[in-house]
Amino acid sequence: MRPSNRAPDQLREVEIIRHYTKHAEGSVLVKFGDTHVLCTASVEDKVPPFLRGRNQGWTTAEYGMLPRSTGSRMDREAARGKQSGRTQEIQRLIGRSLRAVIDLGKLGERTIHLDCDVIQADGGTRTASITGAYVALHDAVGFMLANDMIQESPLRDAVAAISVGVYQGTPVLDLDYIEDSACDTDMNVVMTGSGGFVEIQGTAEGEPFQRAAMNRMLELAESGIRTLLLKQKEALGL
Amino acid sequence: MRPSNRAPDQLREVEIIRHYTKHAEGSVLVKFGDTHVLCTASVEDKVPPFLRGRNQGWTTAEYGMLPRSTGSRMDREAARGKQSGRTQEIQRLIGRSLRAVIDLGKLGERTIHLDCDVIQADGGTRTASITGAYVALHDAVGFMLANDMIQESPLRDAVAAISVGVYQGTPVLDLDYIEDSACDTDMNVVMTGSGGFVEIQGTAEGEPFQRAAMNRMLELAESGIRTLLLKQKEALGL
Amino acid sequence: MRPSNRAPDQLREVEIIRHYTKHAEGSVLVKFGDTHVLCTASVEDKVPPFLRGRNQGWTTAEYGMLPRSTGSRMDREAARGKQSGRTQEIQRLIGRSLRAVIDLGKLGERTIHLDCDVIQADGGTRTASITGAYVALHDAVGFMLANDMIQESPLRDAVAAISVGVYQGTPVLDLDYIEDSACDTDMNVVMTGSGGFVEIQGTAEGEPFQRAAMNRMLELAESGIRTLLLKQKEALGL
Amino acid sequence: MRPSNRAPDQLREVEIIRHYTKHAEGSVLVKFGDTHVLCTASVEDKVPPFLRGRNQGWTTAEYGMLPRSTGSRMDREAARGKQSGRTQEIQRLIGRSLRAVIDLGKLGERTIHLDCDVIQADGGTRTASITGAYVALHDAVGFMLANDMIQESPLRDAVAAISVGVYQGTPVLDLDYIEDSACDTDMNVVMTGSGGFVEIQGTAEGEPFQRAAMNRMLELAESGIRTLLLKQKEALGL
Amino acid sequence: MRPSNRAPDQLREVEIIRHYTKHAEGSVLVKFGDTHVLCTASVEDKVPPFLRGRNQGWTTAEYGMLPRSTGSRMDREAARGKQSGRTQEIQRLIGRSLRAVIDLGKLGERTIHLDCDVIQADGGTRTASITGAYVALHDAVGFMLANDMIQESPLRDAVAAISVGVYQGTPVLDLDYIEDSACDTDMNVVMTGSGGFVEIQGTAEGEPFQRAAMNRMLELAESGIRTLLLKQKEALGL
């Protein structure tokens, strides 16, 4: 039995709220149960130095947690003067996931910055971030089309992500914090709308895992991501 | 005429929402119009090195803006590796303002951290932060009393803050971003529930200001802060 | 009675020594009693990135304390790898104060750097810095005129600063270190030669202060600054 | 056809040289073809603060590349003043992989530091690091046993790692730099001697990948890691 | 002919002013011509971690230049966030030179910090720093004796330093900035009162130098240092 009484293949309640703040070209509050992440997409009219003059754009992500988004207060990374390894790992993952579905050549010399800031954390912040950031990115693309900055959408596909794991011997979908702290294996899976894998990151925190568990986890992830892709469409009115 | 059509002595709509996130001992979303700040209060069972063994507590504040809380995206301070001078100035101001109303000797060897994170900015983030942080602090004190960590409230008074300025020649209350960018003088005023000044910080961005304007601004501030103190009481059910 | 036996409205002995070091375009040692600050003005033929191509100049300030300018040795900020929040607050205040009296449009694409380094501290280092930096700035402007870098002085007015406070219940002018450490309220006031306020920063370290004390402090400050403006004129031979 | 003319399931030549430098308790130069990594294991008689007094040890890893280990010179991380996100990601991966096979409770209050420094890079530095670091760790454990620091080996299993990918449509084993730069999918797999997965990190650089490709890559990885585990045993004389 | 018209073996005018600032236990302004350095000695009742519990003291030095002590303004190291390699080299040299003449075992668990801050630079700041710092150290020792912190002087000898070089083919003593910028060889020599060498650091900026030039430079240095040692004695009233 899961602490939340969910079935092994049951997602937490998912909510995707667009236009959450007023300044960003895309602004989405995504909730996976008690995990709440604000994802904004900002369009900037320049590219990083390594892309200048190449007639293409860039998409990148940054991630942060508010100091008391967690059970006990974490140090503020801005005050400590550097981002942790975990933060960098996550923001690199978010950036790669979104670049997998955008044609950078169709952006012009522009950067879209995705900022994923965790307001409240209860496990799964990186997968919620990817799922919400895609919607924010979609809104930013809509803004660019509406303002004639581009004539054609650079989005090739949708992308969403979910965690799976082995909790007390059973593969389960969408781990919350209690499960995440106690599970043997934790895997984050990122997939596109057309069903291909973009990223798979599985870690055995306790016992190493076998192929059978791996296969079951991937099935759970595929099913969960299908649901998330529908939620994204619904939120976007597509 | 103010861009927002407000009267010179009119505050923006103020909203104070308690229990906004679930982990912190105090968690308040404060809105001054379109300025939204999440203020959390976290109780920690230790004090900074300079206070160890002195049988007293500490109260301190940190401030941050989400990168796209503003009209154009700001660099993330955690990524740049340092907090700006402005950020440090503001968090020092918030910390001093709250220490003015708390008896640190009654906290035991504990620190209360106030984190003020701007979700959306439209001018006046530092005064909204102080006003909201007091309510979060009150809730954290309530938590400590309820859990027998302390027997008596260390709070001596309430505290709230508002900005005033001279906009197109007229002293006005509670500047929003448009006014703030264009005003000649900008002054932040912090007062206690019993009507004393804790902080006054006035800056002439354009023309230096005279005693008469100063006096009128202080009157506007006193009146605005009286209203804010009532809003705090109402939110706290006092 | 003040520890220094001064009357409540009495400044410490003020001395302004020009041409104190040989390299800088303006170099002034300013003494407010035992507080000694070396203020240099350096003219540089470029502006910061945010002003490039705008056909205007910039004026900015940096502040530092020698490690043993104080009663007990402070860590060297260069060795710690960052400037404290206090340092940044002060150098931002000095910069704003001087920009209030200079027409940046008349500087050409040049920056004037004001460096205020405290050789010996006894309270009031930021107000001494502003008062001395104005004289160094005046000398740097004189240098630019003499060398045909500009044809017209960009200085619109003079500027000086003093601290006031409430010490043992009495408003007093120009606090020294002993008074500063023990006072209830500490206020720094910056005014122009024509009598307008540029900055007012008042903080209640102990008891909040009332309007009456505030008014008395502002009168003391105005009177003190009038004297400082005369000292500046005298030093400049105007 | 692979650029190196290897068969799809063929490893590069693997060499594991023990006692490569004289000071470390374990010192191994591992070569996967032209990728050469020096892995040292250092035993230290203390644990990080979060483990003090818990009567257990710690094992952690750091990773670095010599500036000209690569085709074009990279900036030295010590000179830039920070480790890149990639470096942190890799050293966290190495650390987790080795902690998966060591019983920290049997180390006493000691830390084993694994330093993996890339002397020459040609793809696969992180998997070579894990494979070599295990041997260095084994030697450090041997040193501790021989010196009566511990009475029983804390090693529960062996661990090794290899990369797999999809290169020009074909799943291949052990990518070198040319393949890595051009492949669609790149996956790093870490397994124990008893055949369980410790880490799987797969990234689609180009086209998303399907389950079939994933399964084939895992088979290749399992076979390659079996060979590496034999090479480790051979090097250790087991 | 030297630009200053000095003879090859002629020092600049040397002045050593004690008690230059009021807080430090030793405070000396040393002038070698237009090079002016403020050297303070601060006594602190603790030692760095690596010496704790060893019943001995420590003596260390820090060095800084005011931003406009030089012909063109240098960046402030505190603002850049790190000390340059040159700064570190110099402060390490000053520290070693003074530790050569002090018996750390006689200090108790105390540190004497020597801060050498260049007010005005015209070549030779490191040698002026060492020469002045010795006098400040002597005063700090006098303070400790007078306050019964120690019963016996830990000073074993005096120490002073001077630069020598080859300027336009001729070995000369005590290079000023013009000579320093143009010389072929620059050597800094540190000697004790009893005539032993503590440090010799010679660098050929242009042509390599030969033994004969080296010998002549050392003779010049010995003679110059003898004079400096007399100036120190005179200043100290010995």
Next chain:
Amino acid sequence: MRPSNRAPDQLREVEIIRHYTKHAEGSVLVKFGDTHVLCTASVEDKVPPFLRGRNQGWTTAEYGMLPRSTGSRMDREAARGKQSGRTQEIQRLIGRSLRAVIDLGKLGERTIHLDCDVIQADGGTRTASITGAYVALHDAVGFMLANDMIQESPLRDAVAAISVGVYQGTPVLDLDYIEDSACDTDMNVVMTGSGGFVEIQGTAEGEPFQRAAMNRMLELAESGIRTLLLKQKEALGL
């Protein structure tokens, strides 16, 4: 008697291995006994900002020690976020030494980076670095000539370095770690092929040294460097 049983004027066994790694334009492993340093020379088609547009090149050096190159593990400088003062001192010394024998005007607008990374340390790492870096530089120059990047060698002379010291009262050549830790005086000497001094850095760790010891040390150094210059020639096949 020296701990290594060497005669006072006897070098350790010296080995110079070219083409040690495959990517760098020059790559040399130099061994002075158990001190092993990898020196690479990398040619880059740009110069630092202060030389742009001056039609000349630059040569610079960086130095690092692998964390366990030493008897007890040192912190990794990349992880600590800064290079130590010692590291900076050494890399500045290496850079100056090589610039002494290269005509930067003949390089074109190119930089040659010399990276000296200590694989195993046993005293004398800086002198081994200089000696090996010269050979790597020679190979990089050969590469540039062979690739028609330059038509004429910019090398004016060879350069090599050795340490000398006073160990238990006797001047000795080429100190190893045991001698270095216990010696009274340690001196590093850098000389050119034509016998001129480029750098002399002598430090009395214990007793100050006299002219006679100095002269004897310089003789030992000259003799040792003559041997090193021959080893370099031999390695280069000249």
